Amino acid sequence: MKEERYQMAYYPELLLNELGTNEEMDNSRNPLPVSLQRKTLKLPTLPESEIVRHYTHLSQMNYGIDTGIYPLGSCTMKYNPKISEEIANWDVVTQVHPYQDDTTIQGSLQIMFELEKLLCVITGMDAFTLQPAAGAHGELLGMLIAQAYHKENGERRDEVIISDSAHGTNPASAKMAGYTVIEIPSHEGVVDLDALRSVLSSKTAAFMLTNPNTLGIFEKDILEISSEVKKAGALLYYDGANMNAIMGKARPGDMGFDIVHLNLHKTFAAPHGGGGPGAGPVGVRKDFKKFLPIPRIRRDKKYFFSYAHPKSLGKISQFYGNFPVLLKAYIYIIMNGGDGLTKITERAVHNANYMLDRLKNSSYLIPFGKKRMHEFVASAINLKREKGIRALDIAKRLMDYGFHAPTIYFPLIVNEALMIEPTETETKKSLDDYIDALIKISKEEPSIVKTAPHHTSFQRIDEVEATKNAIHNWKEIARLSVSK
Amino acid sequence: MATQNLSMPPKKNRLNNIEAFFTDIPKKILLKKFDIPKGISEMETKNKLKHILKKNIPFDEAPSFLGGSVKPHYVPAVVKAIVNRSEFFTSYTPYQPEFSQGILHVLFEYQSMIAELTGMDTINISTYDSATALGEAALMSSRITKKNRFIIPANISWEKKTVLRNYVNNLGMEIQELRYQDDGLVDISELNTKDVAGVYIENPNFFGIFDTRLDEIRETTENTILIVGINPLGLALMRPPNEYGADIIIGEGQGLGNHLNLGGSLLGIFGCKKNHVRMMPGKIVGATHDKNGKRAYCMTLQTREQHIRREKATSNICSNEALCAVGATVYLALLGGLGLQELAITNMERANHLAALLKKYGFSFPFKKQFFNDFVAISPINSKKLNDALLKRKFQGGLILKNWFPELGESFLFGVTEMHSIELINGFAEEIHEILQTIEKT
Ligand SMILES: Cc1ncc(COP(=O)(O)O)c(C=O)c1O
Numbered sequence: 001m002k003e004e005r006y007q008m009a010y011y012p013e014l015l016l017n018e019l020g021t022n023e024e025m026d027n028s029r030n031p032l033p034v035s036l037q038r039k040t041l042k043l044p045t046l047p048e049s050e051i052v053r054h055y056t057h058l059s060q061m062n063y064g065i066d067t068g069i070y071p072l073g074s075c076t077m078k079y080n081p082k083i084s085e086e087i088a089n090w091d092v093v094t095q096v097h098p099y100q101d102d103t104t105i106q107g108s109l110q111i112m113f114e115l116e117k118l119l120c121v122i123t124g125m126d127a128f129t130l131q132p133a134a135g136a137h138g139e140l141l142g143m144l145i146a147q148a149y150h151k152e153n154g155e156r157r158d159e160v161i162i163s164d165s166a167h168g169t170n171p172a173s174a175k176m177a178g179y180t181v182i183e184i185p186s187h188e189g190v191v192d193l194d195a196l197r198s199v200l201s202s203k204t205a206a207f208m209l210t211n212p213n214t215l216g217i218f219e220k221d222i223l224e225i226s227s228e229v230k231k232a233g234a235l236l237y238y239d240g241a242n243m244n245a246i247m248g249k250a251r252p253g254d255m256g257f258d259i260v261h262l263n264l265h266k267t268f269a270a271p272h273g274g275g276g277p278g279a280g281p282v283g284v285r286k287d288f289k290k291f292l293p294i295p296r297i298r299r300d301k302k303y304f305f306s307y308a309h310p311k312s313l314g315k316i317s318q319f320y321g322n323f324p325v326l327l328k329a330y331i332y333i334i335m336n337g338g339d340g341l342t343k344i345t346e347r348a349v350h351n352a353n354y355m356l357d358r359l360k361n362s363s364y365l366i367p368f369g370k371k372r373m374h375e376f377v378a379s380a381i382n383l384k385r386e387k388g389i390r391a392l393d394i395a396k397r398l399m400d401y402g403f404h405a406p407t408i409y410f411p412l413i414v415n416e417a418l419m420i421e422p423t424e425t426e427t428k429k430s431l432d433d434y435i436d437a438l439i440k441i442s443k444e445e446p447s448i449v450k451t452a453p454h455h456t457s458f459q460r461i462d463e464v465e466a467t468k469n470a471i472h473n474w475k476e477i478a479r480l481s482v483s484k
Numbered sequence: 485m486a487t488q489n490l491s492m493p494p495k496k497n498r499l500n501n502i503e504a505f506f507t508d509i510p511k512k513i514l515l516k517k518f519d520i521p522k523g524i525s526e527m528e529t530k531n532k533l534k535h536i537l538k539k540n541i542p543f544d545e546a547p548s549f550l551g552g553s554v555k556p557h558y559v560p561a562v563v564k565a566i567v568n569r570s571e572f573f574t575s576y577t578p579y580q581p582e583f584s585q586g587i588l589h590v591l592f593e594y595q596s597m598i599a600e601l602t603g604m605d606t607i608n609i610s611t612y613d614s615a616t617a618l619g620e621a622a623l624m625s626s627r628i629t630k631k632n633r634f635i636i637p638a639n640i641s642w643e644k645k646t647v648l649r650n651y652v653n654n655l656g657m658e659i660q661e662l663r664y665q666d667d668g669l670v671d672i673s674e675l676n677t678k679d680v681a682g683v684y685i686e687n688p689n690f691f692g693i694f695d696t697r698l699d700e701i702r703e704t705t706e707n708t709i710l711i712v713g714i715n716p717l718g719l720a721l722m723r724p725p726n727e728y729g730a731d732i733i734i735g736e737g738q739g740l741g742n743h744l745n746l747g748g749s750l751l752g753i754f755g756c757k758k759n760h761v762r763m764m765p766g767k768i769v770g771a772t773h774d775k776n777g778k779r780a781y782c783m784t785l786q787t788r789e790q791h792i793r794r795e796k797a798t799s800n801i802c803s804n805e806a807l808c809a810v811g812a813t814v815y816l817a818l819l820g821g822l823g824l825q826e827l828a829i830t831n832m833e834r835a836n837h838l839a840a841l842l843k844k845y846g847f848s849f850p851f852k853k854q855f856f857n858d859f860v861a862i863s864p865i866n867s868k869k870l871n872d873a874l875l876k877r878k879f880q881g882g883l884i885l886k887n888w889f890p891e892l893g894e895s896f897l898f899g900v901t902e903m904h905s906i907e908l909i910n911g912f913a914e915e916i917h918e919i920l921q922t923i924e925k926t
Contacts (some may be wrong), residue, residue: 008583012778016593016817023822030721030825031832032854036696038723042600047818048562055566055590055814062586064574075576084528085568094559095542098747099550099883101875106539108746121519133612134803136790140650147654157568172790172800176623178654181795217510248520249506254513265803271570275577275609275767275806277749314646318553318615318736319747326748331533337523349505373505400837401805405580410791451775456582459775463581466784467771470761472606474596482773 006402010055010457015474019054020044034222057221061457065271069430073375073419074167074214074405076244076266078348081335093327098319102304108323112211115330116281116297120327122333122341123240123260124253125283129292131319136169138261138280138419139208141293143177145259145284146206146235149289150314157205157234163191165215165411170208170239171376179205186413189215189368191225200232209256210239212246214411214419216352216372226256235259243267245349245374246343246421255393258285268329281327295320348374351431355422358435363442367368367414377414379474387446391416394441396460397452401437500895503594532861544742547908548880551692551897553614553736554643554747558903558904559815565742566814573807577767582774588781591769591806592814595755601719602725602733604755605766608766609913610805611752614736615644618713619651620754620765620799622659623731625709627763627798628731632657635683637670640690640713642888645858657681668693668860670849672701676709682732686713692835692858692895693851694722695845702729709760716740716753716812718856720821721826732756739901751808762788765799825895827902831857834909842912844896845920850892858899860885860892863922867894873919879912 022042030037046054064070070077087093096105116128143160145432150157160174161182171181182204184195188436190213200207207229212218219225229236238257242266252260264270265278272278284292294312295305305320336344349372356366356376363386364378383389395418396403407419441449453459471479506514524532543556567573570584571586578584578591595607611617622634636645636654649659653784665671668691677683683705687695695701701710712725714735725733737751738744756764760786770784790797819827835857843849846864861882863870882896889895900909 013589015589015596017596020817020820023820025821025825029829031829032721034692036698036723037721040722041821041825043597043816043819043821043824045822046817048818051563051814051817052565054817056569058586058589059566059569059571060590062571062575063583064571066570070576072576072579077576078793081526083530085573087530087537089543089564090537091544092537092540094743095544095550095556095742096540096746097543097550097556097880098554099552100546100548100880101871102540102543104546104875104880105746107537108540110539118520131806133616134801136800136802137612139615140800142652144650145731168790168792168794168797169793169800169802172793175795175797176651176655176800178656178838197485220508220510223510223512246509248510248515248518248592250513250515256513263803272573272576272803273573273805273807274575274584274810275877276803277612277704277807278803286881313650315615315643316647316650318613318641318643318647318750321748323746323748331529333520335523335526335529335531338520340520340523341520342518346502346505350502351773353505371505371508373508382526391582396582399580399583407579422506435521449740453582456778457585458582458778461581461780461782462772463782463784466770466782469770469772470758470784471771472758472761472768472784473599474593475599476605477771477779480771480773480779482777482779484571 006400008456009060009249012154013054013057015477016054017044019050019156019475020046031203031431068402068404069422069426069434070319070408071420071422071434073377074241074423075407076421076423078269079425080269080271080348081332084331087331088324088327093324103302106303108120109297111327111330112296112320113299114304115326118179118333119262119281119283121245123283124251125260125285127289127292128281128283130279130316130326131293132261132280132282133322134276134278135263135280135318137316139169139173139239140176142237142259142261143174143179145288145291146311147177149288150205157203159203159207161199161207163209163213164413165213166208167214167239167241174208189217189240191221191226192218192222193228196225197228200228200234205215206235206237208237208239210242212373215368215377216375218367218373222255223452230256241266242374245345247345248338249345255375259288261432263330264325269332270325270328277322277325279322317374344424351422351424351426352376355420355431355435356448360440362439364438375419377411378418378420379414380418382443389446391418393449393452394418397441397449397455398437400455403437432481503601513609538710546842546878547904549898549900549912550880550883552883554744554750555559555741555899555901556744556903557739557901559743560740560818563811563814567807567811570850572810578783581780585780586892587810588769590810590813592771592781594809595769597813597816598753601716601724602755605758606761606764606766606768607755608764610809611754611766611801612805613750613752614734617649617734617752617754618644619648620712621734622648622652622657622682623655624732624763624765626657626658627713628709628760629681631679632713633660633679633680633736635660635662635680637662637664637685637689639664639670640686656865667696667853669853672704675704678706680708682709682711684711684713688715688718688856691860692855693853694856698723698728705729708909715856717828717831720824731760737808737812740812742811747879749805749808750803751805761785763798764788766801766804812851830902831900834902834904835859837915838898838900845913845917847885857901860895862892863894864920870919874915877915879915
């Protein structure tokens with residue numbers, strides 16, 4: 001076990017403007033009329049070597065999946081195959097313009113065409129668009145499709161139902177598409193059918209659900225749920241953030257979902273990039289195909305972009321989606337194959353359950369039964385009551401062992417939630433070390449845990465102060481009351 | 485070997501029955517057959533991808549002169565080296581700042597440099613692209629003013645228009661377009677901002693033209709939210725939008741150290757003045773300190789965001805384009821202010837060089853104003869025909885505008901950057917000249 005031998009790198013790194021010099025702006029060659037010319041531009045100048053050192057130092061004060069386990073629940077932080085990065089850096093990928101003639105991008109078009117088909121097979125949907133740039137973006141498109149669908153049927157439905165365990169993007173996306181959000185309480189960690197029935201009505205446009213849900217529990221009643229939703233004339237929307245639990249085992253299309261988004265930066269091993277770019281393709285049943293964004297990708301000897309789709313919603317992104325991310329997902333799917341993807345699912349679920357099993361007899365509470373899919377949520381409520389240790393403290397203390405924290409305080413229905421998703425790419429040793437650390441922390445002196453982390457580049461960071469300061473650029477840094 | 489890096493199953497018996505994990509899935513829908521071909525090795529994968537992707541023709545093999553928000557720019561090796569550091573690109577959104585100071589520090593520098601360029605106070609760490617940035621800006625203007633009418637120039641890209649509509653249509657917002665004048669600038673003479681949430685103006689605009697009426701813009705939009713669409717490179721020369729009253733800026737940051745990538749992985753730049761910051765979408769990094777008083781950074785004002793405010797959030801955005809912002813930061817660090825200015829001048833000179841040659845060969849220029857690195861030129865022959873002929877000669881011509889601006893006839897939007905050397909431009913113009921001559925003869 002790593003324990004306190006872990007020590008994150010620390011460099012007292014200044015800001016670029018404190019490292020470099022600001023040269024005077026020279027407008028002698030500025031072709032614009034003087035009245036339009038800018039007078040100053042304070043972007044510092046530094047030698048290349050210093051710039052490389054600066055950002056190399058910073059990278060060493062950053063933890064990624066290549067550094068170690070990163071079991072953020074719901075985020076599916078799995079290892080990202082290096083081959084995908086290599087290919088995504090080829091000139092035939094990077095040096096291709098979105099307005100190029102279709103005949104000169106046959107490779108990219110083929111990959112997108114085939115990826116759409118592969119995602120259809122994986123999800124059981126009839127058609128896909130690759131345009132959305134992230135999961136939430138896909139949700140927004142999905143909700144716009146729901147709007148278009150009901151409108152075409154001459155219906156006014158302005159409510160979208162979500163579960164209280166839903167991810168925050170679900171209600172936010174529904175709202176942006178013009179819907180009123182109705183939240184239903186879950187029961188024992190799953191959808192309460194009665195609660196659902198009681199809000200379903202002729203006003204319901206859609207029910208947004210992820211399955212397994214954010215507690216990692218498979219919604220066993222999914223077929224009843226879907227038939228209730230259909231009965232009300234509403235649509236069932238699948239938040240595919242948790243697809244890693246069922247790929248190759250079950251498909252949202254077979255569960256009765258009408259519209260689906262996937263997060264290629266989760267299940268399909270595209271790296272998260274420190275926050276993006278991601279990709280959130282949307283899949284639909286036949287009836288909704290006509291609403292998908294343009295261009296569609298078609299083949300007629302050659303591949304081409306097709307724009308003549310009068311019912312299409314138009315565009316949701318400027319171009320065709322985040323191609324490098326799409327490419328990485330494609331590589332991941334063909335390299336692993338159907339057999340490999342199924343094994344991945346099994347191992348992901350296995351790993352989560354293995355960890356859960358080991359945590360059972362600890363101070364952590366596991367609400368809602370003991371069976372989970374690819375992730376589970378533990379509660380630190382006992383530790384909070386007994387020792388004053390919160391989920392946040394545990395998250396910080398884990399860093400002292402060299403591990404990234406789980407997702408904390410989500411889903412909102414579990415107090416002091418620690419949401420753990422190990423993914424399939426962790427070894428048994430890695431899982432054991434993590435659980436050992438969690439258990440050890442639960443027995444540690446509260447004063448150590450509550451003041452953690454101690455072995456990171458920085459100790460606990462004051463987020464409240466950041467809000468108060470409202471310092472968002474280096475010009476404002478003088479207002480910060482501390483030294484560099 | 486297909487599935488890599490999987491952990492070995494622990495020996496504990498009760499975990500060995502994999503099927504037991506999936507018993508909650510109704511039998512009826514358990515997948516019987518997973519119709520995806522068997523996995524292949526890494527080597528086979530690479531060969532297959534090579535085979536597929538060689539059907540793409542990259543810039544080097546058929547240089548393009550396509551105008552619009554996305555253009556080929558040189559990506560320095562340093563930018564690639566830093567962006568490809570896996571400590572950055574395999575990390576998640578930095579929710580745990582103690583473990584993520586590296587990227588938070590970089591993103592704070594990003595915010596600072598874009599703030600310097602644009603004169604705004606707060607820049608978010610990105611939106612998906614400049615089109616969704618416009619959608620978000622329209623929604624933000626409506627949140628600030630509680631009004632619903634949003635005004636845009638008729639001459640912006642069709643992509644921006646359609647994305648904008650998708651962002652605002654269902655929220656009761658109404659889009660109104662302003663025609664453009666004979667000089668290619670949007671007509672603001674009759675702009676009435678009563679009951680208007682916001683006005684969007686691009687500078688330089690979609691036709692590449694610099695707007696010279698800065699005082700007029702400021703005055704006519706005084707009582708509403710002014711959103712300026714910027715080109716970050718152009719701002720190395722041009723007065724920043726805060727000087728003419730911008731409340732919000734948006735723009736495309738792809739050109740700052742990011743590749744074309746078929747228009748994927750773009751960088752939506754989004755910023756505003758401090759007084760509106762609580763209405764802003766997206767993630768923001770703020771400066772603070774750690775327990776020992778060391779200066780540190782973390783994501784801030786998160787109570788605006790979906791994971792806390794849910795349907796009351798300022799936006800649904802969660803994952804964004806942070807790594808592209810990292811690329812932009814390193815890029816701006818490498819160039820510095822002077823380097824960026826030099827690059828902007830080069831872009832402008834090259835564009836003018838091409839324009840001059842095209843003029844010589846019979847192209848006409850509908851707009852007489854000074855342009856940056858995009859310009860509109862009308863071809864003496866059918867634009868599609870010209871592009872097809874160019875393609876045979878291993879060139880991508882300009883962007884054909886006919887579909888969206890039929891009034892401009894056989895017009896192109898040409899885009900020229902430092903990637904287009906003088907020799908390349910000369911060669912391109914020479915090909916056009918030859919094509920025109922052959923067609924004349926036949
Ligand atoms: C359950 C769930 N839904 C939706 C999202 C949103 O996805 P993205 O961050 O790609 O927009 C996430 C990820 O954060 C998620 O975990």
